Amino acid sequence: MKHRVRAATLAAAALALAACSTTAPTASGGGGGDDVETGNGVTADGITIGMITDLSGPFAAGAAVQVTETQAYWDQVNADGGICDRDVTVDVQDHGYDPQRAVTLYRSMAPDVIALQQVLGGPTSAAVLPLAEQDSVYVGGVGWAGSALAYENNQLPGASNAIQAANAIDYMVDELDVPEGSTVGVVYFTGDYGGDALAGAEHAAEERGLEILAQEITPATTDLSAQASALAQADVAGVVLAAAPTQLASLAGVLSSQGADVPIIGMNPTFNPSLLTTPAADALLANAYSMTSVSPYDNPDSPGVQEANELYASADPAGATGWEVPLAYVQAELLRQALEGACESGDLTPEGVVAAFRDGGEVDTEGVLPDGLDYSQVGQSPTTTVFVSKVSADAEAGLELLDQVSGPSAESFSYGG
Amino acid sequence: MSYFLEQVLNGLSYGLVLSLIAAGFAIVFTSTGVLNFAHGSVVLLGAYLVAVLHDTIGFWPAVLVGLVGAAVVGVAINALLVRNLADPNPGTAAILMLGVDIVLLTELTRRIGNQVLTLGAPWGASVVRLGDVTLPTGRVLAAAVTLVAFGALWYLFSRTDLGVGMRAAAADGPTASLMGIRLSRTAATGWALAGILAAVAGIFLTSFPAPGVAPTVALSAFAAIPAWVLGGFDSVPGAVVGGLLIGLTSALVTGYEADLEPFLGAGFGEVAPYVVMIVVLLVRPSGLLGSKEAVRV
Known part of the structure; x- marks a missing residue:
């Protein structure tokens, strides 16, 4: 029996080594005749x-x-x-x-x-x-x-994430009829990504006269019932989400089941087309938006x-x-x-x-990123423009591009300032 | 008031699902002395099987395959790996389980990809309204199924020869063996039961209000660890009480985060279960219902 275990261990070790094997390193150092x-x-x-x-x-x-x-x-x-x-x-x-x-x-x-x-x-x-x-x-x-x-x-x-979140708040106020003085929820992953988004949302809320109700979660939080109930109880007029697809679907589904039909705007990685096959699809189609640094997949222009x-x-x-x-x-x-x-x-x-x-001056990516990217300033976001999309069953990969926006709070946001 | 009640019911129903996972930990620990850190992957495996099979064979047959599949994997882990350990001490087995978890989780992650797989549960996103309180149907069902499952476990452990044998084996393995109880059989039963409980929990953890099967579901098992520990490592009723306590704590702390934040800080809902666990262990080092270590005075 021991031999069998040893053989299995060796086989597992060999597999692990194979999985970790690397491509052969290329010759390093200078060269070239030009x-x-x-x-x-x-x-x-x-x-x-x-x-x-x-x-x-x-x-x-x-x-x-x-x-x-x-x-x-x-x-x-x-x-x-x-x-x-x-x-x-x-x-x-x-x-x-x-x-x-x-x-x-x-x-x-x-x-x-x-x-x-x-x-x-x-x-x-x-x-x-x-x-x-x-x-x-x-x-x-x-x-x-x-x-x-x-x-x-x-x-x-x-x-950056803060610019996306600030734009999300601006977009809610300017385009989605979220009135001044109302409360907006921010549900965010603990860490760099969520923390940065929260900073942007807080800045924008102050600029636009909104209150923020923040809910910190981790990637292991896949059921957002408690968070959604708290948001519905506070009568939020919209939610900014800096998390992952599972959290978007859970939040949208539970909020909708509680009669809180408010816009939910997710940051870059919060949407995945497979969410449209889940029970939360109707709620997502009704209320979910995506605020991204990079163009969505469906962008014929x-x-x-x-x-x-x-x-x-x-x-x-x-x-x-x-x-x-x-x-x-x-x-x-x-x-x-x-x-x-x-x-x-x-x-x-x-x-x-x-x-x-x-x-190198301004960068042009033929519409994959917003025009006019400026990398000359270390410490600041290269642009304040982001893509706004709506979850849609008709668009390829589930996101229909609505607009490119650069809101006033996104433009007034400054790191370390 | 209805808000408070809603959070309490939410917390209790979620807590019951956690207690299914915690009970699986406890059963494996009592039947084979193994700290089964691969349990989270088994939870994911059960849900994954239902998600990939429901389209072709229907939801309920897929549930059956999920339960059996998780049970078989549990039994196989025990038969092929745990029983063949050259050095049968709990530390070695725990590290072996971490390895099994990595292998299972990597393979499931590869298969699931970046999708969120829907479970095809017939209750979909429907909710049950009791006055002002809204609860997802899935959660109400979860509570009912969990109570039935624990009733069945109680019957098994107190009224059947197999269950009494398992308890005897847990209390004193060598003596039970001398009495004619086959330890290999009680161990296999323990692992199979834990697998079934894990799959049931996996199904409820991945149906509404959660969206579907994604690799992060395996992490949910970690939320059950404080429930298992504070209930006492070796007690199924302890796991139930622990699960309810943890579910209730997370729901209430998260639900009242806005009021608690000024003195507890943001995100306390994620930490609260561990705080409760530590407080309980300070007062009762063997957990709420765990058996006390024999100490020579």
Whole structure:
């Protein structure tokens, strides 16, 4: 029996090792016969970028969509001639949503990459960002928490959580007839994401003469009956939600069952098309909105979103659609622009990439992010404009784009001010 | 007043679902001495089976498969892993269970993806109105089913040979074995019962007012841990009382957060169950109804 257990343990260990195995590290250091100065992750004919994501933890499914889209994007760039006459390789590693593993992966990866397109997750990116800042390594998508704005090497894909939440309050007052003096609920995840959204909502409520009733929850809170009852009891005129899809569906369903038909505006990651198959679908269709930094999947007017969706459809025809597709596309697009800027200025090094996006002037993403992104100011959101969508059964991936807005409270919000 | 009553009923019905999970922890602990940290994944597994099968075979047959599936996985964990441990001490088994939890949860997460799978429960999003008080039908059903389940457990443990054998095995394994009670059988029954209770809890935790099956459901089992601990590690009635206490505490603290916030701070509803647990353990170190450790004076 003991032998069997040992054999099973060995097999499990082998499996675990196989799951953790990495792509072979590329040659590091400089190179290249042209006039461009090169550094880590760049050779005469290749550029390596990194992506530290979650392929085995709680966000594995959404992360897989992003990896597929990212690979498809860079394959396309390489087919079109690459960057600075070099092919781009993406080194994808899995941190499993474990900050310690993210740090270890970063340490082993840093000498071999010029930039990190993404470090997925709040706690994981919070662990990596300070190290990457010391090494002057560009870090792209890390979510939208305001705390990431303080790092010079971080490029936030669109408006921060506080700006989204402030816009949500502005939108309620300006478009959804929430009267001055009424109370608005804010239900938020404890941590960077929810805390930042609460700060934005509180600022906007003060500007617009509203009261805030805040309810802090964790991702384990999947039944929001108690919170919804408290909100209904306070007679809230609307709710801002900085949580995840399960919380949106529960909150909308319970509020509606208690006769509180008020608008619920969710931040970036709060909507998923599969919610429309749950018993909460009617309540969501009636009351739920989404306030996002990145365009929703269904946006026929944006050439960028169309290209993102086409790339994804050809890379994985049966893949899950949703906001991860345009998000992954635009993260790659932002990094491509930074790499090309670095190439043009003759400094294709990690430092050169950071300098390129900070000094590069306004960024155009063909409608995937709002126009006029400005990354010159460290510590502030690159834009105050966000996308407003309504949950809809007719739109692809369940969100119908209504408008792009930049409300007065979002514009007057300032980090550290 | 109706608001208070609504929060109390909400808390009690949620507490009963928690007590199903807590009772599963307690039964596995008494029958095999294992701290079953894989219980959360079994809760998720039961609900997952119902979610993927209800479309093809109908809701009620899917529930049956969910219950049986969770029971079989529980029995298999015991038969293949726990019983074969070279070093049968509770610490080793607890760490083994953490490993099982990671494997099960990773696989279920991979299968569920970023979807929220609907359970297809016939009660949908309907609610029951009692005067001014509104309660989700799912919760009322959960309370009824849980009470029936605990009635059945009481009958099993006090009126059947198998149940009495399980109690004897829990009280003194070697002696029970000498009396002709097959410990492997009582252990398997314990794991199967825990699996069934977990699946029932999983179904109610993922139907309205919760939206459906998502990987975070496995975390809900953690909410039952304070209920299990404060009830006493080895007591099923303790688990019921613990679950009710925790459910009630979370609902009331969350429901009155606006009034409590000035002196307790935001988000106290998430912490309150653990505070209650610590207070109870300070007063009664073996939990409310747990058996006391023999201490040599």
